[in-house]
Structure formats: C-alpha cells, structure tokens
Amino acid sequence: MNGYHVGMSVARGAVGILRDAGLAATGSLSKDGPTHERLARTMEKWIADGFYRVGDNLPSARHLSEEFRVSNRAVGRAIDVLADKGLVDAFRGRSTTVTATQPWTGKIRRHIREKGYGAGIVLSAFDTAAALGISEKECERAFARLKKEGVLGFVPGTGFYVKGEG
Template sequence: MLLRLDKRDTRPLHEQVAGAVRRAIAEGECRPGDRLPSARDLSQMLDININTVLRGLRGLRDEGLLEFRRGRGVTVAEGADRHSGLRIRVRELVADAGRLGYSPNDVIEMIRGTR
C-alpha cells in the first residue's frame, strides 16, 4: 500500500492519513481482510508521528472501515469497500456545499427533503 500526504494540505495530518487509507480502500488497493502496515511502519513511510497515524486509524475504526485485532494488527473490515466510496462522495458533497455557503446541517435538511 502506497500512501502519500500533501504537506501543503491544510487539513490536520491525522485526517489526511485517514483520507489516504479511505481512498486506498475505495479504489480497491486495500480489500476487506487485508492487513495494513503497522502504525510504526506507516509513520516512518509518511515521516509523521506514530500517534498521528494511530489517531487517523482509530477514526477509520470508529467509522467501521478498519478492525484492530490483537496479534493480527489492523485489517480492512468486511464491507469497508462499499462504505468507503460512499463516505468519500458524502465528504465531497459537504465540501462543495460549504463552498456554496451551506452548512452540513443544511445538506442534511436537503437530503431529508425539508428544504
């Protein structure tokens, strides 16, 4: 798995780590059941602090995209490929709406059909 971060990106590094892994899952580079490199290896590969990597990975675990298993490391969760692609599109939608002056709550209301 080849991950790269854009040092010019203004988002926090842990969000960039999560986004890079999310993209790898959505694009099929990482499939359900695949084991990710260790957090230590990822931190060295990306030249960032291991705690930053762990924070990004924990966020993906909380989203249901990754599973942390003692003795087996971090693996891509079953169904993560379907969820990851949708999450990317939702994030893009919210970002586009923000550029047009809408809040995330405005987008939610639009989806519910009340606006």
C-alpha cells in the same frame, strides 16, 4: 536464504515505479487539515481504490509513520478515524484489518450483528443513522452499497431489509 537481497534505494525505486503505474498505494498526503485526518483520507482512498480489500491487514503503524514521515500518534489517530467509520477493526498492539470498502458499511454490518437482526428485519435509515451517529444521507448510501453486496434487500414502499447475516 532463498530470494533476492536488494538495497533500500533499489526497493524504494521499485515502489515508486509501481506507484507511478497505479499498482501501489501512494505515500503522499494532502496539505489541508490535521495530519491524522489527512492520513485517514489517504488510507480511506487506498481502501476505496482496492489497494486493500476486506480481510487485508494494513501496514504496521511503525511502517506507516516511516512511510509518511508522521508520528506514531498521528497514525494511531488516523486508524481510529477509519475504525469510527467502520472501515477497519483495530486493536492496539495487533494488526489493523480492513472490514469494509466504503465508509459506514462496516459499522452498519456490525450494528446488524450486535442487535441480532435476522433475515427479513426492515431497517430505518433514520433510526440506524441516529444509533450510529452518522447522517441519514450517509446511512442511505451505505444501505445502497450493502444492497449491492447482497447483505440488504429492498422493497419499494417498505425499504431496506436484512437478507441474512450482516
């Protein structure tokens, strides 16, 4: 077997050093709210801060439950929160993949694909927000992010439009 074999205490110490240097995601939860919501906020921050990028798989539920000392159920519910925001695609018994780095952008991308909206279709923040069950303000922020990513364009007086495939 090639590579190094180290004890768990050495490995944990190395992860701690990386966390202190800002090079690894932190495994601590805030103290306010239900456990699954606190875990979801922490994982959302990991994604927003770039520790996990679009296409990356999150650690397994078992790993997360051990890392945070929470139940598998809390991890599953936290992943459901992230999936509801469109940040991850999660399938029970399989890996959880990051699909967006900002809340709602993944959900809006999926909405565009599912509705079959092609290039040039103008999107209404009001209608999109209502269809997805999010606030109009959150939808407008996600539209602005998708514009920066090149998914949407913007014409003053008309609004946001689909530039290509979501």
